[in-house]
Amino acid sequence: MTKGYFITFEGGEGCGKSTQIKLFTEYLQKKGIPCLLTREPGGSQGAEEIRALLLKGDTSKWDKITEILLFSAARRDHLVKKIWPALEQGTTVISDRFADSTMAYQGYGYGINEASIQMVNDTYKMIAGNFEPDLTFILDIAPEVGINRSMARSGNDEQRFEHMDLTFHHNLRNGFLKIASQNPKRYAVIDASGSIDQVHQDIIKQFEERL
Ligand SMILES: Nc1ncnc2c1ncn2[C@@H]1O[C@H](COP(=O)(O)OP(=O)(O)OP(=O)(O)O)[C@@H](O)[C@H]1O
Numbered sequence: 442m443t444k445g446y447f448i449t450f451e452g453g454e455g456c457g458k459s460t461q462i463k464l465f466t467e468y469l470q471k472k473g474i475p476c477l478l479t480r481e482p483g484g485s486q487g488a489e490e491i492r493a494l495l496l497k498g499d500t501s502k503w504d505k506i507t508e509i510l511l512f513s514a515a516r517r518d519h520l521v522k523k524i525w526p527a528l529e530q531g532t533t534v535i536s537d538r539f540a541d542s543t544m545a546y547q548g549y550g551y552g553i554n555e556a557s558i559q560m561v562n563d564t565y566k567m568i569a570g571n572f573e574p575d576l577t578f579i580l581d582i583a584p585e586v587g588i589n590r591s592m593a594r595s596g597n598d599e600q601r602f603e604h605m606d607l608t609f610h611h612n613l614r615n616g617f618l619k620i621a622s623q624n625p626k627r628y629a630v631i632d633a634s635g636s637i638d639q640v641h642q643d644i645i646k647q648f649e650e651r652l
């Protein structure tokens with residue numbers, strides 16, 4: 442049996458990941474491709490418990506290294522319990538955020554710091570080895586626009602990162618663009634400032650060209 446593809450959606454707060462991933466999954470389902478939609482942090486029971494620790498509460502609740510370890514522990518559980526078994530069964534797995542978010546947030550968001558970048562890389566190797574997504578969409582948008590979209594959404598108490606200062610969010614955006622530029626074959630950068638439908642069409646176009 443052939444393995445499923447692993448496709449991830451990345452980008453800053455409110456860029457439209459959850460909106461687009463839903464449309465993308467519906468598109469794959471219409472084409473008859475078996476797929477599973479999941480998210481990080483979380484996606485498995487243990488990882489969802491860790492999610493609440495990470496996304497709720499004060500911005501300064503964790504130091505950066507603790508934060509990297511918590512995200513990585515959640516990711517390991519998610520890989521072992523959900524992502525790897527599904528891919529083995531031939532299911533395409535689509536994740537709302539994955540490891541590139543850890544690199545962008547903890548590696549670049551607090552300002553470029555070689556030691557943190559190294560630690561994020563080393564920790565990823567430890568939990569996942571050489572495994573990586575087949576395709577990653579980076580939804581790129583000015584942070585001011587994304588944060589406004591995100592804050593306007595009702596019933597969201599997972600706003601720990603939305604409350605980081607604007608410098609953090611600019612570092613984050615540049616971090617994602619830098620990550621994408623290092624491996625243009627795996628990353629598709631999508632302009633996320635257009636309408637929901639326009640962004641969706643760009644995503645489909647890139648998917649069909651690449652996979
Ligand atoms: N292209 C768009 N134009 C205008 N509004 C949009 C667009 N895409 C999404 N939105 C709206 O912006 C808000 C944030 O979108 P969404 O939840 O998809 O972003 P996200 O990247 O998943 O955010 P988060 O990082 O907080 O999970 C939602 O209310 C959504 O309806």
Ligand SMILES: [Mg+2]
Pocket residue numbers: 458459460537
């Ligand atoms: Mg979302």
